Amino acid sequence: MTSKYEPKKIETKWQRYWAEHQTFRVTEDPSKAKYYCLEMFPYPSGRIHMGHVRNYAIGDVVARYKKTRGYNVLHPMGWDAFGLPAENAAIDKGVHPVVWTYDNIAYMRDQLRKMGLSYDWDREVTTCDPAYYKWNQWFFLKMYEKGLAYKRRSSVNWCNSCETVLANEQVIDGQCWRCSSVVDQKELEQWFFKITEYAEELLAGCDRLTGWPERVLIMQRNWIGKSAGVEVDFPLAAGDGAIRIFTTRPDTLFGATFMSLAPEHPLVESLIRGTEAEAAVRALVERVKHQDRVIRTAEDVEKEGVCTGRYAINPLTQKKIPVWVANFVLMEYGTGAIMAVPAHDQRDFEFAKKYHLPMRVVIQNREETLSEGTMTAAYTDEGPLVNSGLFSGVPSPEAIEKIAGYIEQEGLGKRTVNYKIRDWGVSRQRYWGTPIPIIYCDRCGVVPVPEDALPVVLPRDVAFTGKGGSPLHQVQGFVKAHCPSCGGEARRETDTMDTFVDSSWYFLRYGSPKTDHLPFDKQAVSYWMNVDQYIGGIEHAVLHLLYARFFTKVIRDLGLIAVNEPFANLLTQGMVIKDGAKMSKSKGNVVDPDYLIGTYGADTARLFSLFAAPPEKDLDWSDRGVEGAFRFLSRVYRKVADLAPCLNPQLNLKVRGIHQYRNRLDEIGAGLPEDLKRLRKVVHQTIKKVSENIEVFHFNTAISFIMEMVNNIYLVPHEGRAGDEGFLYVMKESLDSLILLLSPFAPHITEEMWEMMGYESSVTGVPWPIYCTEIAQEEERLIVIQINGKVRSKITVPAGTPEEEIRRRALSDERITGLLGGKPPRKVFVVQEKLVNIVV
RNA sequence: GCCGGGAUGGUGAAACAGGUAGACGCACGGGACUCAAAAUCCCGCGGGGGCAACCCCAUGGGGGUUCGAUUCCCCCUCCCGGCACCA
Numbered sequence: 001m002t003s004k005y006e007p008k009k010i011e012t013k014w015q016r017y018w019a020e021h022q023t024f025r026v027t028e029d030p031s032k033a034k035y036y037c038l039e040m041f042p043y044p045s046g047r048i049h050m051g052h053v054r055n056y057a058i059g060d061v062v063a064r065y066k067k068t069r070g071y072n073v074l075h076p077m078g079w080d081a082f083g084l085p086a087e088n089a090a091i092d093k094g095v096h097p098v099v100w101t102y103d104n105i106a107y108m109r110d111q112l113r114k115m116g117l118s119y120d121w122d123r124e125v126t127t128c129d130p131a132y133y134k135w136n137q138w139f140f141l142k143m144y145e146k147g148l149a150y151k152r153r154s155s156v157n158w159c160n161s162c163e164t165v166l167a168n169e170q171v172i173d174g175q176c177w178r179c180s181s182v183v184d185q186k187e188l189e190q191w192f193f194k195i196t197e198y199a200e201e202l203l204a205g206c207d208r209l210t211g212w213p214e215r216v217l218i219m220q221r222n223w224i225g226k227s228a229g230v231e232v233d234f235p236l237a238a239g240d241g242a243i244r245i246f247t248t249r250p251d252t253l254f255g256a257t258f259m260s261l262a263p264e265h266p267l268v269e270s271l272i273r274g275t276e277a278e279a280a281v282r283a284l285v286e287r288v289k290h291q292d293r294v295i296r297t298a299e300d301v302e303k304e305g306v307c308t309g310r311y312a313i314n315p316l317t318q319k320k321i322p323v324w325v326a327n328f329v330l331m332e333y334g335t336g337a338i339m340a341v342p343a344h345d346q347r348d349f350e351f352a353k354k355y356h357l358p359m360r361v362v363i364q365n366r367e368e369t370l371s372e373g374t375m376t377a378a379y380t381d382e383g384p385l386v387n388s389g390l391f392s393g394v395p396s397p398e399a400i401e402k403i404a405g406y407i408e409q410e411g412l413g414k415r416t417v418n419y420k421i422r423d424w425g426v427s428r429q430r431y432w433g434t435p436i437p438i439i440y441c442d443r444c445g446v447v448p449v450p451e452d453a454l455p456v457v458l459p460r461d462v463a464f465t466g467k468g469g470s471p472l473h474q475v476q477g478f479v480k481a482h483c484p485s486c487g488g489e490a491r492r493e494t495d496t497m498d499t500f501v502d503s504s505w506y507f508l509r510y511g512s513p514k515t516d517h518l519p520f521d522k523q524a525v526s527y528w529m530n531v532d533q534y535i536g537g538i539e540h541a542v543l544h545l546l547y548a549r550f551f552t553k554v555i556r557d558l559g560l561i562a563v564n565e566p567f568a569n570l571l572t573q574g575m576v577i578k579d580g581a582k583m584s585k586s587k588g589n590v591v592d593p594d595y596l597i598g599t600y601g602a603d604t605a606r607l608f609s610l611f612a613a614p615p616e617k618d619l620d621w622s623d624r625g626v627e628g629a630f631r632f633l634s635r636v637y638r639k640v641a642d643l644a645p646c647l648n649p650q651l652n653l654k655v656r657g658i659h660q661y662r663n664r665l666d667e668i669g670a671g672l673p674e675d676l677k678r679l680r681k682v683v684h685q686t687i688k689k690v691s692e693n694i695e696v697f698h699f700n701t702a703i704s705f706i707m708e709m710v711n712n713i714y715l716v717p718h719e720g721r722a723g724d725e726g727f728l729y730v731m732k733e734s735l736d737s738l739i740l741l742l743s744p745f746a747p748h749i750t751e752e753m754w755e756m757m758g759y760e761s762s763v764t765g766v767p768w769p770i771y772c773t774e775i776a777q778e779e780e781r782l783i784v785i786q787i788n789g790k791v792r793s794k795i796t797v798p799a800g801t802p803e804e805e806i807r808r809r810a811l812s813d814e815r816i817t818g819l820l821g822g823k824p825p826r827k828v829f830v831v832q833e834k835l836v837n838i839v840v
Numbered sequence: 841g842c843c844g845g846g847a848u849g850g851u852g853a854a855a856c857a858g859g860u861a862g863a864c865g866c867a868c869g870g871g872a873c874u875c876a877a878a879a880u881c882c883c884g885c886g887g888g889g890g891c892a893a894c895c896c897c898a899u900g901g902g903g904g905u906u907c908g909a910u911u912c913c914c915c916c917u918c919c920c921g922g923c924a925c926c927a
Contacts, residue, residue, distance in 0.1 A: 215844055219922060222843070247927060333926045347925055420926055612852060620852060624866050701854070704864035784860045789908040791860050829907055835859050839907045
């Protein structure tokens with residue numbers, strides 16, 4: 001017997017076949033409906049992990065399935081190739097980032113090939129290639145022209161030992177993730193992208209992204225953090241000027257009994273200069289400024305403040321109120337100054353209690369009367385206004401509107417909207433990233449590199465010491481430049497871009513990866529966009545997915561594309577878990593894809609990761625389960641290997657497809673013996689169920705239905721039936737269908753079996769099987785009979801039996817009449833073709 | 841603290857426009873094949889009671905709506921994510 005399933009042999013054979021026949025190559029074809037299936041491209045860290053296997057297995061099922069449904073499918077892959085680990089490898093091991101990265105890519109590309117993924121490798125994109133990052137620079141210049149890229153001083157996390165900036169996520173408990181020294185805050189000139197300009201559109205767009213998981217949209221909405229309120233000026237009691245505050249609660253304005261400024265607020269200095277409070281305020285400001293962000297915003301930080309000794313006038317009460325500086329007020333949000341309403345804001349309440357500041361109730365609790373002396377917490381609910389002049393008695397929700405109107409009418413302030421989202425800081429003091437295309441000239445100032453001088457290429461000859469900041473700084477040949485404007489000596493910007501820039505538009509580049517006069521070809525990309533299905537990890541819910549949306553809108557406004565959103569449908573897959581924890585090297589619970597594929601084959605690896613859990617849920621890895629998947633494929637293979645040799649010559653069906661012999665099968669269908677009729681019905685039902693389940697990404701149940709069908713095929717005896725036409729046709733139809741249904745999940749073994757069935761072309765070109773409604777239809781229905789909601793009997797009736805008849809048969813059922821014992825039913829519920837419930 | 845998501849057999853999970861709870865797989869048990877083992881094929885498999893036909897209990901816990909609730913509503917417990925002084 002040669003019916004042993006040998007995945008290694010089969011898989012190499014078909015991977016070679018696909019490569020030689022360019023099976024997955026696609027071109028734009030306006031006569032066909034397109035489908036763009038995209039998985040998040042990986043960072044080339046060295047080897048793929050199980051998360052990748054799962055992600056790409058999911059994407060491949062979608063891509064292959066859509067192809068069998070006649071779509072022109074774009075399914076590309078590439079490399080998110082810039083980033084810190086390459087630079088660390090250079091420092092630690094002395095390997096150049098270019099070498100390290102491209103070696104990793106070569107290895108990982110090979111791993112992906114061995115998974116049998118249906119990528120069009122001709123469209124491969126690598127972000128560290130100058131031909132790619134040239135366009136990062138081009139977009140930067142376009143955004144600079146439009147004022148969307150700008151430079152300002154800002155505070156960053158700085159490690160004195162590594163002499164470099166750290167991202168927020170690289171600061172662990174206030175310490176550098178690499179050398180564990182304490183991280184400082186440092187003011188640096190930084191480049192920013194003005195994502196805030198698109199805040200409103202990004203927010204509004206969330207409502208139209210109906211193909212995205214709700215929780216991702218919620219996270220994005222929260223991140224953007226829109227709130228509507230008013231800005232109000234509180235004039236200083238002495239001297240000129242005013243303090244502008246932002247509040248969402250104008251209804252509590254009458255209760256503002258003091259004010260708090262952020263330590264960084266520009267007015268602080270002038271308010272305290274030469275006063276008694278000067279030293280105390282300055283001490284607080286200095287202390288807070290040197291706390292890093294992580295510590296400062298930690299939950300257990302106590303509220304503290306110092307009084308400036310100065311006063312402002314509450315514009316509604318005309319009362320003098322003291323001005324404080326407080327550590328919990330953030331300069332980045334609103335105006336950096338707040339009015340403090342201790343009676344109705346918990347933070348202000350705590351602050352007022354601590355420093356014995358006055359309180360004033362302006363919203364009354366309908367249930368129990370509030371009074372300043374007895375309150376133990378701020379009252380933040382609704383209620384009628386009190387102590388609020390003209391507005392006393394107005395319910396607070398209404399007062400928000402009324403007082404806001406009054407403020408505007410009296411010229412005391414205006415309605416505004418605030419967002420939590422901040423502009424995107426893109427400067428990185430790193431080598432392995434896209435150089436920012438800017439030149440600094442002593443005479444002309446900041447000068448953009450002219451478009452025709454792009455790309456600004458990253459110099460290769462660089463020393464990686466891990467010391468002295470960005471290695472680019474030391475490269476004279478790079479730093480020294482001529483001013484594009486005056487031709488004089490100038491310096492080149494040595495910061496590089498955040499690598500999230502790279503991934504913000506790569507999906508557009510796939511549409512025409514070799515275009516060199518523009519980032520992409522407009523026509524090709526307008527054919528492919530949007531991405532119909534995007535698949536990746538939830539960890540990018542706000543970062544990458546928000547940046548990509550922002551870039552898409554910017555690129556649209558540059559006139560290069562027409563779409564508003566990059567990804568029509570989003571699937572966020574769950575993590576891969578083993579022994580109750582996420583797979584990680586430190587936990588020692590990783591499963592190596594190389595080992596898995598080497599031992600069981602790619603088809604088994606794919607099948608298991610799709611079968612063990614629905615895609616969006618976490619997947620619990622099980623070695624036993626993997627064996628089960630392998631066993632199933634072997635079982636399928638054995639049956640085909642067993643039957644194919646007798647089917648082909650007997651039926652003379654060499655290259656004729658499923659649709660042709662079905663006609664013959666339909667002719668003899670009525671005369672088939674019971675077991676074959678039954679199998680045929682199961683096959684058609686399975687086609688229906690598998691199709692429906694793939695459409696909604698229920699791959700685990702789709703696979704379970706295929707398994708059930710295989711069990712049914714096994715149950716049909718075949719001894720002595722080799723000459724029976726009906727048997728041969730039914731088996732042929734069953735096996736052909738089985739192979740086609742299984743092909744998106746396990747592409748190699750199905751190619752092999754398709755060939756064994758006598759077909760000469762690849763299974764990838766064969767249309768998805770179609771089921772026949774009449775055959776799939778059950779002609780008998782099982783009716784459950786309940787008494788008082790408990791199952792007491794079951795009967796079968798022909799399909800289409802009228803309700804009355806079902807009721808009659810249920811009530812006259814032997815078991816039921818016995819149990820009823822002559823008692824008349826009080827009520828009888830009949831659910832058509834399903835259930836009868838008798839209430840007594 | 842706020843916002844999400846979740847809890848179903850020994851185990852991964854099915855089933856939710858309310859209608860037989862546990863499909864399919866894993867583990868386990870039994871049988872067939874074999875000198876034997878592995879592999880394979882077939883059967884069984886939530887818990888409790890009963891010789892049996894059958895009966896009772898069971899979808900994190902407690903209430904409710906309903907002829908009927910894993911599914912809908914209210915309260916509670918635990919777990920996992922995200923945000924976190926945003927005025």
